[in-house]
Amino acid sequence: METEVGHEVARALGQLLKRSARTWLYAGLTEGLGEGVDEVTYPVLSGLARTGPCSAADLAWEVGLDRSGISRRAGRLESAGLLRREPDPHDGRAVLLVLTDRGVEANDLLRRRLVRRIEDSLAEWPPEEARAFSAGLRRFALEGPFAEPLA
Amino acid sequence: METEVGHEVARALGQLLKRSARTWLYAGLTEGLGEGVDEVTYPVLSGLARTGPCSAADLAWEVGLDRSGISRRAGRLESAGLLRREPDPHDGRAVLLVLTDRGVEANDLLRRRLVRRIEDSLAEWPPEEARAFSAGLRRFALEGPFAEPLA
DNA sequence: CCGGGACACGTGCGCTGCGCACGCTATTCT
């Protein structure tokens, strides 16, 4: 019984973690925006939108990446004018990453497109089933063991 | 309403696709097996277990990767003695990838461990909720747009 | 029967992303 669920989730997760799945999810989503934002930099953009202005280290924890990776990606977003590095007023060593207005705008746009794409793929689901799936996925991804990524 | 579901799924998927999530899912899973099998080669192993003996091209479609990637990973599994390349009796050009007995055994072991890990993370869920989540995830990942990865 | 185009494979090559480690500057503690 229960082991059936485990197998099913394992199988589905395997499919979901395929590179091509990620590709599909973000493919063509950044159409019309500058060169700086793509599927690689989007997690930094959206993560920063969630956390608000914060250091690269904190954002690294949020995004689940090394500091250096964040710094590089942030550099691209900065060049594209979507992100601003400003000195932390309380600590001269620290640098705060802050979204510019255009950054916020770009993030909103991308998020809308992403949500749209996901909703399209759920369009034919019975609404109740979709809700249950959404709640379960949220619980699994956000409240499960993934919550502590860099342990 | 419905847009709430879209946002929630988008957020959860973002979290799920983090590198650290993949890391957590497979971390330490290959303990005790040879050097050839790890989180990189496992998709090939399990994919081949699903499809049965097949060519690298077909497996590439199944796994969602380029042929070359499959060939490289298959090479590792071959070195580890988990996989065998044998000439296709019907086509002299083609090469069939076949799991050895040890390969089947390794795949079963890894799968059991993976299922175990997932079930542990679902241990405190209400059984009905877990079932609903499992069914929804299966539908989303296996019957959704991900079904055609290399379109 | 045979020759050319198509097919399947493995691999060299360049690109990209990642983590580690170094150097530098600012802070904090003794």
Place this chain on the structure above:
DNA sequence: AGAATAGCGTGCGCAGCGCACGTGTCCCGG
């Protein structure tokens, strides 16, 4: 004040991926 610590950006090496080439095989048309 001087030393130890913390935070940052970046150079470096490694690994994986896709593309494209060369090789061997199949198939069909002449």
